[in-house]
Amino acid sequence: MKAIEISNLTVRFGGLLAVDDFSFEVRKGDIHSLIGPNGAGKTTVINTITGLYPVSGGSIRVAGKEVLGSSPPAISRAGVARTFQNTEIFGEMSVFENVLVGSHCRHEYGLTAAMFRTPKYWRVERSMREKARDLLDIVGLSADSDKIASSLSFGKQRALEIARALASEPKLLLLDEPAAGLRSGEISHLNEALLNLRKQHELTILLVDHVMKVVMSISDEITVLNFGRKIAEGKPDVVRMDKEVRRAYLGDNPDRA
Structure with a gap:
């Protein structure tokens, strides 16, 4: 089954x-x-999948259903979550509270239950809090749970954004440059975390990144864009040796590059 089908x-x-x-x-x-390369159209593709950008033509199907014309909240409820190029956390809130925010799009109680603190409200809240703790453990932030999010290092803020996205219980996770700015050890941890998340949560992951230590290590397939057009696609080893890909990244004179 196809998680995403984009046509024309x-x-x-x-x-x-x-x-x-x-x-x-x-x-x-x-x-x-x-x-x-920069400006190839990668983030634009993600923004169209999540309903942030209008399109001039084509089709985007998620799990077999057309999502063009759907609102971002509706696409999220359909099982799609994402992170952004620039970290988009709630800096004044705690790390734990940031993850809880991601959970609330899935809560199963209404306004009345929230106002009167019914047994169902407390049951759902306990479940969301347990899930938030589990997610923080998965991304290595358990010890930072009570810290203000803005006090975290850049690498930890990236991890927090992934945990918050996972709190919405997606089946499809879109990651926009999660390795940007990370140190070597943090990149290795990210690779391990993404592979574990894919297995434990039965996730499909669409990854946009320039860090080849991530892309070539964990990808099943790679698609290459240049000036908005697909120029190559295949397994990492095939894409790595593609002459068109090398030209796009290094120019017409690879030796000089």
């Missing part, structure tokens, strides 16, 4: 063609990386 996607911003007749698929349960 075209995105324009005025006279700029950001994504040009782009098609690709992500198999359920895979870690699929979308790579390319």
